[in-house]
Amino acid sequence: MGGTIDGARLRIGRERRVRLGMWLLLFLPVALAFVVCYRPVMRLKAQPPPGFVETQQEWDATRQAAENRAAEAYWQLAINLVQWRFAFGSELPGEPLEEFKLDEKDFRRNSIAVAPATRVRYWNKLRTAWTQPQAWSETYVWNTDWLRESLSSALDSAIHFTDGIMARLKR
Numbered sequence: 001m002g003g004t005i006d007g008a009r010l011r012i013g014r015e016r017r018v019r020l021g022m023w024l025l026l027f028l029p030v031a032l033a034f035v036v037c038y039r040p041v042m043r044l045k046a047q048p049p050p051g052f053v054e055t056q057q058e059w060d061a062t063r064q065a066a067e068n069r070a071a072e073a074y075w076q077l078a079i080n081l082v083q084w085r086f087a088f089g090s091e092l093p094g095e096p097l098e099e100f101k102l103d104e105k106d107f108r109r110n111s112i113a114v115a116p117a118t119r120v121r122y123w124n125k126l127r128t129a130w131t132q133p134q135a136w137s138e139t140y141v142w143n144t145d146w147l148r149e150s151l152s153s154a155l156d157s158a159i160h161f162t163d164g165i166m167a168r169l170k171r
Contacts, residue, residue: 039143042088042136048075049135052125063112070113073102074122082126092130096123 053071055064077100086092096119107113129135 036146037142037144038140040138041141041143043139044075044079044083045135045137046079048072049129049132052122052129052135054121054125066110066112069110070102070107070118071122071125073107073113074100074119074126077102078126078129086130088136089131092123092127094127096120 048071052075054067059067081099082092082097085097100123101119102114104114112118
């Protein structure tokens with residue numbers, strides 16, 4: 001009688017281990033993909049850093065409001081356009097990007113905002129802010145670019161290898 005109880009325990013223990021092994025086989029690849037694909041990225045903060053908005057004591061409230069609106073619009077261009085082209089810590093070009101300009105129809109009553117000098121001034125302020133860690137925040141995003149790049153590289157290597165073999169066979 002003792003042998004059958006021990007045998008039943010062994011059978012139940014084996015079934016549990018097999019079930020646990022199956023769950024691990026399912027869970028480990030998912031956990032590995034999560035660890036590898038969930039990556040930190042740096043993004044510009046929604047609000048510009050201190051000193052980005054130009055202020056001068058001789059400006060009246062209307063002039064300062066116009067400047068604040070221009071600064072906010074240029075910061076939004078940085079968020080929506082520039083940060084996708086240049087990584088955190090990289091150096092921005094000396095001249096503003098062609099697209100780094102405000103739409104005149106949105107600033108009809110604010111000629112200061114669309115002035116070329118204002119555009120250059122805020123580009124230079126952006127270049128300064130670009131290197132300041134307080135202008136950025138770290139967020140985590142799902143990113144599989146590494147997988148696409150690895151597969152592309154492997155495919156390029158396979159094609160190169162195959163071309164080499166074909167070239168040798170033609171000799």
